[in-house]
Amino acid sequence: MAMPSADSWGSSPTSPIGFEGYEKRLEITFSDAPVFVDPCGCGLRALTREQIDSFLDLARCTIVSQLSNKEFDSYVLSESSLFVYPHKVVLKTCGTTKLLLSIPRILELAAELSLPVLSVKYSRGMFIFPGAQPSPHRSFSEEVSVLNSFFGGLKSGGNAYVIGDAFKPRKKWHVYYATEEPEQPMVTLEMCMTGLDVKKAAVFFKNSAIGGCSSAKEMTKLSGISDIIPEMEICDFEFDPCGYSMNGICGPAASTIHVTPEECFSYASYEAMNFNPSCLVYSDVIRRVLAGFCPSDFSVAVTIFGGHGFAKSWAKGADVASYMCDDFVEQELPGGGLLMYQSFTAVAPGCMSPRSTMEIDGWSSDGTETAEKSDEMCIGWDVQKKGVMKDADA
Incomplete structure (x- = not known):
């Protein structure tokens, strides 16, 4: 994935072997400011572009595109994405970015707005090129040390987990979580894919001779990304000579995709958050994502806050043709959270059966429209407004 700003960060070059697709993801949630300080409830959305740039500069990335609605602001970055809600910031960066170096500035800006943490x-998979990562991302223990220096004093203390089969070291999921009190209901789905099908990956090259596309809009349509959650308004961006990013928004719900299509280190990620799980079919979302990339391996991490009941059963519903689940882990998190992690490996050529592919497109093999296409969707979770819940158990 060639980034336009790659050469401008002399201290943080991309790997000479290839571009690191696996993202580092940081999500910080804040409590309300006193009403006399922020009577309109703007919170972090009151930050200026200059202030946002000030912490992105520290992480070594820049804004290339923006899309907003009444709930939040989304930014496509030179390396992945940023989402700014009134009481939550989600920063996701790939390559050799220094994401954790942005924390002091984010906390400083939040303090100026009287927003307590x-x-x-913090989460990430296994880096493809771990030796190319700069400090403070040279190891998970180093990352945890930095995170604890800022958040270890929260009521739960800092909690770090390395999840996955010890005999499959390339399929590890790293999570750090600390909280002051239970959060409001929210479900986040993070999906990481490697070994992309060559023809599927070619869509994300700006080279028509190999089946590529001339624009991000064309990549979005041809890959089927626009059909994963059709209600999403999409802001997409193509890189030169290859690579792709998009953010999707719908009410308080967000999705994002990032693609590094080069064959020797191909990678794609999908994320959806703040959605109402009762209005999406888990297995359909997974299949639609897979249809655009046909990876040889993929993992899914579903993080649930605010009660496990329906969301837990929802996240167990995947039935993916041509893939074998080779790991499944449930990890409880402080404050009543739950992380469900699964990894899959392809067991047959091609990621989908012909019938499954047709169903993903919204039509069954007999030509009738499938239920999930005709169902009315209600993506946003109405209670998810400010990202905090006071004086109540989640």
Whole structure:
């Protein structure tokens, strides 16, 4: 994935072997400011572009595109994405970015707005090129040390987990979580894919001779990304000579995709958060994502806050043709949270059966429209407004 700003960060070059697709993801949630300080409830959305740039500069990334609605602001970055809600910031960066170096500035800006920290979550998979990562991302223990220096004093203390089969070291999921009190209901789905099908990956090259596309809009349509959650308004961006990013928004719900299509280190990620799980079919979302990339391996991490009941059963519903689940882990998190992690490996050529592919497109093999296409969707979770819950158990 060639980034336009790659050469401008002389201290943080991309790996000479290839571009690191696996993202580092930081999510910080804040409690309400006193009403006399922020009577309109703007919170972090009151930050200026200059202030946002000030912490992105520290992480070594820049804004390339923006899309907003009444609930939040989304930014496509030179390396992945940023989402700013009134009481939550989610920063996701790939390559050799220094994401954790942005924390002091984010906390400084939040303090100026009288927003106290409620919780923090940091997650990532296994880097393809771990030796190319700069400090403070040279190891998970180094990352945890930095996170604890800022958030270890929260009521739960800092909690770090390395999840996955010890005999499959390339399929590890790293999570750090600390919280002051339980959060409001929220479900986040993070999906990481490697070994992309060559023809599927070619869509994300700006080279028509190999089946590529001339624009981000064309990549979005041809890959089927626009059909994963059709209600999402999409802001997409193509990189030169290859690579792709998009953010999708719908009410308080967000989705994002990032693609590094080069064959020797191909990678794609999908994330959806703040959605109402009762209005989406888990297995349909997974299949639609897979249809655009046909990876040889993928993992899914579903993080649930605010009660496990329906969301837990929802996240167990995947039935993916041509893939074998080779790991499944449930990890409880402080404050009543739950992380469900699964990894899959392809067991047959191609990621989908012909019938499954047709169903993903919204039509069954007999030509009738499938239920999930005709169902009215209600993506946003109405209670998810400010990202905090006071004086109540989640």
